[in-house]
Amino acid sequence: MRLLVKISYHGGNFMGFQIQHHERTVQYEFERILKRMHQSFVRIHPSSRTDKGVHAIEQYFHFDTHLNIAPDRWLYAFNSALPKDISVQSVEQISDTFHCRYDCVGKKYRYKVYIDENKHVFEHDTKVQLRKPVKIQPMKEAAKHFVGTHDFTSFCSQKTEVQNKVRTIYQSEVIETNDGFEFVVTGSGFLYNMVRVMVAYLILVGEGKRSGDEIHTLLEERDRKKVPHTAPAQGLYLEKIYLHENELTEEFGELIQIHKKNNRENV
Amino acid sequence: MRLLVKISYHGGNFMGFQIQHHERTVQYEFERILKRMHQSFVRIHPSSRTDKGVHAIEQYFHFDTHLNIAPDRWLYAFNSALPKDISVQSVEQISDTFHCRYDCVGKKYRYKVYIDENKHVFEHDTKVQLRKPVKIQPMKEAAKHFVGTHDFTSFCSQKTEVQNKVRTIYQSEVIETNDGFEFVVTGSGFLYNMVRVMVAYLILVGEGKRSGDEIHTLLEERDRKKVPHTAPAQGLYLEKIYLHENELTEEFGELIQIHKKNNRENV
Numbered sequence: 001m002r003l004l005v006k007i008s009y010h011g012g013n014f015m016g017f018q019i020q021h022h023e024r025t026v027q028y029e030f031e032r033i034l035k036r037m038h039q040s041f042v043r044i045h046p047s048s049r050t051d052k053g054v055h056a057i058e059q060y061f062h063f064d065t066h067l068n069i070a071p072d073r074w075l076y077a078f079n080s081a082l083p084k085d086i087s088v089q090s091v092e093q094i095s096d097t098f099h100c101r102y103d104c105v106g107k108k109y110r111y112k113v114y115i116d117e118n119k120h121v122f123e124h125d126t127k128v129q130l131r132k133p134v135k136i137q138p139m140k141e142a143a144k145h146f147v148g149t150h151d152f153t154s155f156c157s158q159k160t161e162v163q164n165k166v167r168t169i170y171q172s173e174v175i176e177t178n179d180g181f182e183f184v185v186t187g188s189g190f191l192y193n194m195v196r197v198m199v200a201y202l203i204l205v206g207e208g209k210r211s212g213d214e215i216h217t218l219l220e221e222r223d224r225k226k227v228p229h230t231a232p233a234q235g236l237y238l239e240k241i242y243l244h245e246n247e248l249t250e251e252f253g254e255l256i257q258i259h260k261k262n263n264r265e266n267v
Numbered sequence: 268m269r270l271l272v273k274i275s276y277h278g279g280n281f282m283g284f285q286i287q288h289h290e291r292t293v294q295y296e297f298e299r300i301l302k303r304m305h306q307s308f309v310r311i312h313p314s315s316r317t318d319k320g321v322h323a324i325e326q327y328f329h330f331d332t333h334l335n336i337a338p339d340r341w342l343y344a345f346n347s348a349l350p351k352d353i354s355v356q357s358v359e360q361i362s363d364t365f366h367c368r369y370d371c372v373g374k375k376y377r378y379k380v381y382i383d384e385n386k387h388v389f390e391h392d393t394k395v396q397l398r399k400p401v402k403i404q405p406m407k408e409a410a411k412h413f414v415g416t417h418d419f420t421s422f423c424s425q426k427t428e429v430q431n432k433v434r435t436i437y438q439s440e441v442i443e444t445n446d447g448f449e450f451v452v453t454g455s456g457f458l459y460n461m462v463r464v465m466v467a468y469l470i471l472v473g474e475g476k477r478s479g480d481e482i483h484t485l486l487e488e489r490d491r492k493k494v495p496h497t498a499p500a501q502g503l504y505l506e507k508i509y510l511h512e513n514e515l516t517e518e519f520g521e522l523i524q525i526h527k528k529n530n531r532e533n534v
Contacts, residue, residue, distance in 0.1 A: 010388045013280070055389070084391035121277045122322070124351035126389065 003074060004062050004094040005030075005044075010085040011055040012125035012234065018049045026050075026059075026086060033081045034063065047104045047241045051193075053125065053233030057110075058089075060241050062100045106170070106188055106242035109195045111235045113203075114180040127180070128235035134206025136181055139174040142205040142212025143183065146172040146198060153222035155198050156191035157230070165191055165222075170252040174202060186240075186252065193230050200229035270341060271329050271361040272297075272311075277352040278322040279392035279501065285316045293317075293353060300348045301330065314371040314508045318460075320392065320500030324377075325356075327508050329367045373437070373455055373509035376462045378502045380470075381447040394447070395502035401473025403448055406441040409472040409479025410450065413439040413465060420489035422465050423458035424497070432458055432489075437519040441469060453507075453519065460497050467496035 007026075015023035019031065027044060034042040046061040069077070074091040082088065112127040114120055119129060146155075149168040156165065171186035183199050201218075204210040218226055242248050249256055274293075282290035286298065294311060301309040313328040336344070341358040349355065379394040381387055386396060413422075416435040423432065438453035450466050468485075471477040485493050509515050516523055 008388050010391055079386065082386075084386060084396075085388050087386040087388045089385075118356075119346065119349075119351060119354040121275050121352050121354045122393065124277055129351075 001066070002062055002064050002094050002096045002098060003071065003091055004060060004098070004100070005074075005078070005091050006089040007056065007059050007061070008087050008089060009056050009059070010126075011050060011053050013085060014052065016050055016052040016054070017046055017056075017059075026056075029082060029086055030061070030078070033078060034065075036081075037077065038065065038067065045100050047100045047243070048107060048238055050236075050238055051233055054236045054238065055126070055234075056238040058240050059238055060100050060104075060243065062094065062098065064096075100243075103243055104189075104241055105245050106186060106248045107190060107238065108171070108184065108186040108240035108242075109190070110237045110239045111183040111185075111195060111199045111231065112177075112180075112237070113182070113199075113235055116179065120179075125234045128232050130180065130203065132207075134181075134203060135208065136174060136176050136206065138208075138212060139181070139202045139206040142202055142215060143172045143174045143185075145212055145215035146185070150219045151222055152191050152194055152219070154218045154224055154227050155194055155201070156224065157193035157197070158224050160192040162191065167191065167194075170248065170256065172198075184239075186248075195236060196231045196233070197227055197229070199231040199235070201227050203231065204229065268333070269329055269331050269361050269363045269365060270338065270358055271327060271365070271367070272341075272345070272358050273356040274323065274326050274328070275354050275356060276323050276326070277393075278317060278320050280352060281319065283317055283319040283321070284313055284323075284326075293323075296349060296353055297328070297330075297345070300345060301332075303348075304344070305332065305334065312367050314367045314510070315374060315505055317503075317505055318500055321503045321505065322393070322501075323505040325507050326505055327367050327371075327510065329361065329365065331363075367510075370510055371456075371508055372512050373453060373515045374457060374505065375438070375451065375453040375507035375509075376457070377504045377506045378450040378452075378462060378466045378498065379444075379447070379504070380449070380466075380502055383446065387446075392501045395499050397447065397470065399474075401448075401470060402475065403441060403443050403473065405475075405479060406448070406469045406473040409469055409482060410439045410441045410452075412479055412482035413452070417486045418489055419458050419461055419486070421485045421491055421494050422461055422468070423491065424460035424464070425491050427459040429458065434458065434461075437515065437523065439465075451506075453515075462503060463498045463500070464494055464496070466498040466502070468494050470498065471496070 009026055015025050017026045019025055019027040030044050042063055044061040044063045050056055071091040075088055078088040113130055114127045115130045115133055117131050146169045151166050153165045168188040173184045175182045205212050276293055282292050284293045286292055286294040297311050309330055311328045311330045317323055338358040342355055345355040380397055381394045382397045382400055384398050413436045418433050420432045435455040440451045442449045452462055472479050
């Protein structure tokens with residue numbers, strides 16, 4: 001029986017999602033509980049492997065079990081045994097052919113920034129500080145340049161191992177908040193550090209050091225060295241995982257059709 | 268030259284204020300910076316030694332220095348060298364006879380509780396969870412019974428070492444919030460774990476398991492075993508330190524006069 005588990009976690013005290021020797025990770029916390037219940041090792045498969053310090057408002061994983069336990073009992077069992085910084089929202093049975101990573105068709109991230117000369121100690125691991133004001137309007141306009149299907153080689157970590165760096169961005173918005181701004185981005189998938197490199201660039205735009213109009217050229221150049229910064233992890237939230245194409249269509253219907261068309265024309 | 272430093276910190280990743288071998292403490296973070304600047308050890312003296320996991324919105328310490336550095340340069344030096352979960356609000360020169368601990372005439376604490384069956388992972392180390400609703404009105408009424416001058420032996424840790432357990436409480440209020448309640452308490456001083464034991468008792472009142480009317484008897488019995496619970500540390504905030512009598516008089520003028528009078532009559 002394959003079970004799909006929806007979770008959220010505060011990333012502040014985790015060394016990321018993925019299991020690492022002797023480190024506190026989200027995967028370790030779940031596999032520890034599953035091992036105790038099964039008396040043998042059970043692997044979990046997440047939709048996304050978030051980095052050290054990155055939060056998840058919504059994340060999924062699946063695992064296979066021979067135990068005859070109802071989904072709502074699994075929910076209770078997990079939440080009773082988990083630490084305070086991880087929560088399980090739902091557990092449901094799914095098809096044995098479903099795979100959280102391969103069936104994931106999109107992800108939404110949010111990045112939170114506050115602007116203040118003084119540190120906000122109660123947001124030290126949930127937002128990123130900018131000491132000086134930035135211009136929001138140029139950032140809003142710059143963010144739009146990411147929308148569409150592009151090769152994101154210039155906007156990911158040099159450690160990125162995947163060959164195909166083409167991704168489609170459905171939404172890329174800078175939103176002004178009471179204390180700063182947030183960057184919200186939804187796409188078909190994201191390369192290693194991609195959101196954090198995009199945010200770092202947008203901040204340079206807000207500081208007047210770079211221009212939004214350069215983004216198109218930077219994307220075409222496919223050169224990571226042209227965008228040298230990566231914003232810190234603690235501002236980043238995995239906000240939504242799209243496991244079904246129709247969820248994306250509902251939210252970004254027209255865009256998806258346009259990009260599919262562009263994609264075909266570009267090939 | 269004696270300097271008074273006003274600070275705030277998120278207690279989540281500290282083993283409390285006071286220096287401990289090989290542990291991350293607030294005191295260690297400051298003394299590390301001071302040692303580097305003076306090339307010799309400099310002790311700091313706080314108004315309050317908060318426990319592991321307890322937060323401070325406002326806390327003070329003083330230290331003596333022979334360095335000829337202006338207060339605003341000290342502010343900058345501290346904030347540049349401190350980690351993200353500690354912030355310095357101000358630095359000012361004070362009289363060499365002033366002492367943060369002995370000249371402290373009162374403290375205000377706040378304790379934050381949210382009520383939800385489900386864990387709030389983003390508040391895991393800043394609020395305490397209650398899974399089931401409590402009755403706020405009986406808690407509001409019960410809290411009032413703490414106001415006044417009492418021997419708080421029944422409402423502190425059994426590890427409390429001080430002989431005189433008489434303290435005056437000027438304010439003791441339960442305030443309903445969007446997601447639960449807060450307990451705000453201001454007093455002349457607090458015994459070890461005193462606020463956390465008071466909150467734990469008030470929660471029992473909200474659950475209908477104990478009554479507010481018992482508080483007077485419990486205080487008179489001076490028996491810690493009658494109030495067996497201590498609420499968790501992560502909900503507790505040191506909110507204000509009163510270094511001058513007139514600050515207390517401004518906020519609780521009448522009460523202070525009444526309690527001084529009661530105090531004299533009780534002696």
